[in-house]
Amino acid sequence: MIYLDNSATTRQYEEVTELLCHMGKEEFGNPSSLHTLGFAAANTLSAARAQVAAQLPPGGTVVFTSCGTESDNAAIFSAVRKRKRRGNRVITSQVEHPAVLEACRRLEEEGIEVIYLKPDEDGVVSLRELEEAVNEETILVTLMAVNNEVGAIEPVLPAADFLKAFNKRHGTEILLHTDAVQAFGKLALGNVPADMISLSGHKIHAPKGVGALFLRKGLTLPAHIVGGGQEGNLRSGTENTGGIAGFGLAAELAHKDRARKMRQMAEVSEYLRKGLMESLSEVRCNGPEASGESMTEYGKRCPSVLNLSFAGTRGEVLLHTLEQDGIFVSTGSACSSHKTGDSHVLRAMGRSHKEIEGAVRFSFSEFNTIAEMDEVIDRVTAAVKRFRRLGSFR
Ligand code: PLP
Numbered sequence: 001m002i003y004l005d006n007s008a009t010t011r012q013y014e015e016v017t018e019l020l021c022h023m024g025k026e027e028f029g030n031p032s033s034l035h036t037l038g039f040a041a042a043n044t045l046s047a048a049r050a051q052v053a054a055q056l057p058p059g060g061t062v063v064f065t066s067c068g069t070e071s072d073n074a075a076i077f078s079a080v081r082k083r084k085r086r087g088n089r090v091i092t093s094q095v096e097h098p099a100v101l102e103a104c105r106r107l108e109e110e111g112i113e114v115i116y117l118k119p120d121e122d123g124v125v126s127l128r129e130l131e132e133a134v135n136e137e138t139i140l141v142t143l144m145a146v147n148n149e150v151g152a153i154e155p156v157l158p159a160a161d162f163l164k165a166f167n168k169r170h171g172t173e174i175l176l177h178t179d180a181v182q183a184f185g186k187l188a189l190g191n192v193p194a195d196m197i198s199l200s201g202h203k204i205h206a207p208k209g210v211g212a213l214f215l216r217k218g219l220t221l222p223a224h225i226v227g228g229g230q231e232g233n234l235r236s237g238t239e240n241t242g243g244i245a246g247f248g249l250a251a252e253l254a255h256k257d258r259a260r261k262m263r264q265m266a267e268v269s270e271y272l273r274k275g276l277m278e279s280l281s282e283v284r285c286n287g288p289e290a291s292g293e294s295m296t297e298y299g300k301r302c303p304s305v306l307n308l309s310f311a312g313t314r315g316e317v318l319l320h321t322l323e324q325d326g327i328f329v330s331t332g333s334a335c336s337s338h339k340t341g342d343s344h345v346l347r348a349m350g351r352s353h354k355e356i357e358g359a360v361r362f363s364f365s366e367f368n369t370i371a372e373m374d375e376v377i378d379r380v381t382a383a384v385k386r387f388r389r390l391g392s393f394r
């Protein structure tokens with residue numbers, strides 16, 4: 001099997017799977033219980049919190065959630081609730097994940113004005129447009145770190161600088177949220193001065209059903225789930241101790257030797273991009289061609305994602321053809337594939353209907369190799385040439 005759908009989800013690290021089995025069998029206590037099993041579970045939670053926090057800006061709070069979607073919803077709704085007396089404008093982009101876009105649509109229904117910034121043709125949001133959209137009515141900016149469909153590294157760092165200066169000049173307290181679900185474990189986030197950062201476990205070889213919302217030092221938010229007061233009163237509900245322990249371990253493992261793993265991922269994705277563009281005509285890269293390995297390289301592509309449109313081909317048919325050879329890819333984000341099948345990201349980038357139809361996303365993990373890419377280049381090239389000969393998709 002050659003698995004190239006790592007932006008949809010990843011295979012768990014072996015060590016994480018072992019830990020989960022151990023937790024289920026031996027350390028199954030409720031962290032709120034007042035006996036030794038409960039204390040052991042509470043200690044495990046603290047250790048996992050420290051493992052995740054070690055990869056984020058110092059001094060903040062890590063609140064465990066059930067997934068990236070919950071983290072995005074919590075950040076947006078709680079931030080707006082906290083700031084709603086100060087203004088009525090929220091700014092986001094057209095290329096966000098549905099977890100952000102749908103939350104923003106809900107805000108609009110409630111009377112909030114939401115501005116959706118348009119990206120350039122590589123999927124990168126314009127800083128200038130953001131600067132023009134921010135006014136004294138603005139209470140929240142939510143801008144993703146890495147786009148899940150095309151890999152563009154978004155200008156979160158300069159946006160944070162701009163908002164800091166704007167807040168100082170105008171006495172506003174605009175909050176900045178970043179959905180870093182696709183960035184975490186790949187790009188270092190320790191220096192990202194966002195107020196809130198969303199993370200998800202299953203994108204970094206942890207299990208599904210666990211995520212986190214990071215709050216910068218000193219920021220408190222109203223609870224988005226009320227009940228027994230777990231997670232510092234921010235997110236009630238008995239903690240998913242196994243998942244959280246697995247997320248903590250995965251965060252540590254993903255960041256071990258991160259720079260080397262990123263270089264390898266960049267080599268692998270570059271090899272595939274060049275290989276396919278050389279062996280086939282009419283292939284268009286959706287997203288920046290050049291890869292970047294840090295949040296400072298906004299405007300470039302995080303090497304974990306490569307999105308290509310093959311003229312004369314339908315991405316979905318290519319996906320199923322490759323699947324028969326044990327190669328797993330996707331046509332866009334897992335979340336949009338069940339709805340219209342159309343990609344709001346590629347549409348916002350100005351791609352034609354044919355280009356969107358012919359798009360395939362290859363997404364990588366630290367486990368992919370150049371040898372695998374040779375196989376993928378051969379199989380994709382053969383399949384696309386066959387489709388073009390048949391001519392049925394022209
Ligand atoms: N945000 C981004 C950028 C994503 O790619 C995803 C998942 O694909 C999510 C949020 C949602 O994360 P989860 O699947 O953990 O709810």
